[in-house]
Amino acid sequence: MKNETHHEEQYPEYCRNSLMDFVKIKDIDIEVCDVTLRDGEQTPGVAFSKEQKMSIAQHLDDIGIEVIEAGFPVVSEAERDVVKSIANMGLDARICCLCRSTQKDVETAVDCDVDFVSIFLAMSDLHLKYKYHKSLEEMLDVAMNAVEYAKDHGIGVRFAAEDATRTPIPRLIDAFKMAEERNADYVSIADTVGILNPITATYLVDQVYNAIDTKKTKICMHCHDDLGLAVANTLAAAEAGAFQIHTTVNGIGERAGNAALEEVLMNLRIQYGVDRYDLHNLVDLSEEVKAASKIDVAINKSVVGQNAFSHESGIHVAAILENPRTYELFLPEMVGGKRNLIVGKHTGTKALAGIIKDIGYELGEADFNALFDQVKVITETEQRSVDRDELEVLVQSVLKNN
Ligand SMILES: CC(=O)SCCNC(=O)CCNC(=O)[C@H](O)C(C)(C)COP(=O)(O)OP(=O)(O)OC[C@H]1O[C@@H](n2cnc3c(N)ncnc32)[C@H](O)[C@@H]1OP(=O)(O)O
Numbered sequence: 001m002k003n004e005t006h007h008e009e010q011y012p013e014y015c016r017n018s019l020m021d022f023v024k025i026k027d028i029d030i031e032v033c034d035v036t037l038r039d040g041e042q043t044p045g046v047a048f049s050k051e052q053k054m055s056i057a058q059h060l061d062d063i064g065i066e067v068i069e070a071g072f073p074v075v076s077e078a079e080r081d082v083v084k085s086i087a088n089m090g091l092d093a094r095i096c097c098l099c100r101s102t103q104k105d106v107e108t109a110v111d112c113d114v115d116f117v118s119i120f121l122a123m124s125d126l127h128l129k130y131k132y133h134k135s136l137e138e139m140l141d142v143a144m145n146a147v148e149y150a151k152d153h154g155i156g157v158r159f160a161a162e163d164a165t166r167t168p169i170p171r172l173i174d175a176f177k178m179a180e181e182r183n184a185d186y187v188s189i190a191d192t193v194g195i196l197n198p199i200t201a202t203y204l205v206d207q208v209y210n211a212i213d214t215k216k217t218k219i220c221m222h223c224h225d226d227l228g229l230a231v232a233n234t235l236a237a238a239e240a241g242a243f244q245i246h247t248t249v250n251g252i253g254e255r256a257g258n259a260a261l262e263e264v265l266m267n268l269r270i271q272y273g274v275d276r277y278d279l280h281n282l283v284d285l286s287e288e289v290k291a292a293s294k295i296d297v298a299i300n301k302s303v304v305g306q307n308a309f310s311h312e313s314g315i316h317v318a319a320i321l322e323n324p325r326t327y328e329l330f331l332p333e334m335v336g337g338k339r340n341l342i343v344g345k346h347t348g349t350k351a352l353a354g355i356i357k358d359i360g361y362e363l364g365e366a367d368f369n370a371l372f373d374q375v376k377v378i379t380e381t382e383q384r385s386v387d388r389d390e391l392e393v394l395v396q397s398v399l400k401n402n
């Protein structure tokens with residue numbers, strides 16, 4: 001017992017990135033706003049039911065997510081009903097919803113009992129010219145009226161700059177200052193088409209950080225994954241001083257999706273030591289969102305993919321049988337996952353012996369060698385792995401024939 005405790009102390013359930021001790025960054029001060037129920041639902045073909053949305057909201061709250069974006073009320077009557085229902089669930093998380101920069105959208109949102117509204121406006125030349133067909137001044141005027149309207153109704157405001165990363169920085173900062181003067185609680189930098197990389201995310205957040213009073217108006221970062229950098233950019237933004245970081249479960253969302261919640265949370269723990277989120281149900285939540293969205297999760301997806309804790313290579317499995325931490329950065333139990341040891345072309349003798357022992361067999365040398373040879377032939381010629389049931393049949397046949 002004493003030894004076991006010592007063992008656990010020596011090997012915690014994850015390995016922190018101790019190289020972080022050698023790099024200089026600001027202290028991480030963040031909250032997570034999960035937008036699965038809004039941007040996640042904008043994934044083509046996805047429409048969550050009310051029950052699904054409320055269940056996902058409950059699970060996000062159980063993890064300790066601070067803010068849940070429940071939807072976009074002007075989309076439909078049903079959407080208004082679900083946003084209002086989530087706002088009245090009594091969750092610890094604060095609830096927000098999306099609004100265009102119009103008084104009508106904000107009025108609709110205010111009726112949904114949310115804690116704050118996210119009023120978005122694109123200010124890039126492309127969006128002004130081809131989407132609004134209006135001048136920046138005209139659009140900003142309406143947007144700031146919408147911000148004032150929400151504040152006058154006693155509701156919090158996030159002023160979100162859509163396509164912020166293709167907007168001239170002085171224009172972006174001027175708009176953020178206008179929102180700040182109207183007591184917006186947050187300003188959001190949306191990397192709507194996923195153009196940022198970590199160094200430009202850092203630069204942009206730094207510019208905004210130095211221009212506004214971040215004690216009064218916090219910076220948010222909303223990243224898309226068009227270049228596969230959404231999580232990296234989100235973390236770079238957090239390091240540079242963004243306070244509210246946006247995620248979706250399984251990284252679903254418009255086009256290539258958003259920063260994946262499970263990846264952001266694991267990074268917060270492993271890179272920055274943020275340990276206040278309960279990670280034990282991440283795999284369950286991923287499964288729930290996979291089923292509700294009907295969007296598959298890539299087999300090799302970090303944290304929640306089927307292969308996240310699967311091992312076949314002989315050298316790896318031999319070491320894992322001694323101590324899984326040799327080839328696992330964090331243990332599957334930490335996120336509610338399961339380790340799978342696969343029998344395939346790359347299986348070694350120690351791995352095979354360990355796996356057959358696990359299913360209740362120990363073979364003599366000749367039987368074992370015969371089994372090992374058969375496994376290699378099947379897996380190479382048929383280009384596949386051998387599951388436990390088939391392995392057991394092979395063991396039985398070796399025992400019978402030798
Ligand atoms: C970056 C993002 O994720 S933005 C959010 C995207 N999400 C969605 O679009 C949710 C689903 N959308 C919908 O259900 C519908 O598009 C609705 C209900 C929002 C609007 O429907 P409609 O009134 O039929 O408008 P439609 O979709 O055809 O066009 C969008 C209109 O919103 C306007 N608009 C878009 N963004 C904004 C904004 N931030 N502020 C003000 N107006 C805006 C467009 O200019 C266009 O206006 P127009 O009708 O005067 O040309």
Ligand SMILES: O=C(O)CCC(=O)C(=O)O
Nearest residue numbers: 160162163188190192222
């Ligand atoms: O920044 C935000 O809060 C939302 C904006 C958004 O969804 C986007 O531009 O992709």
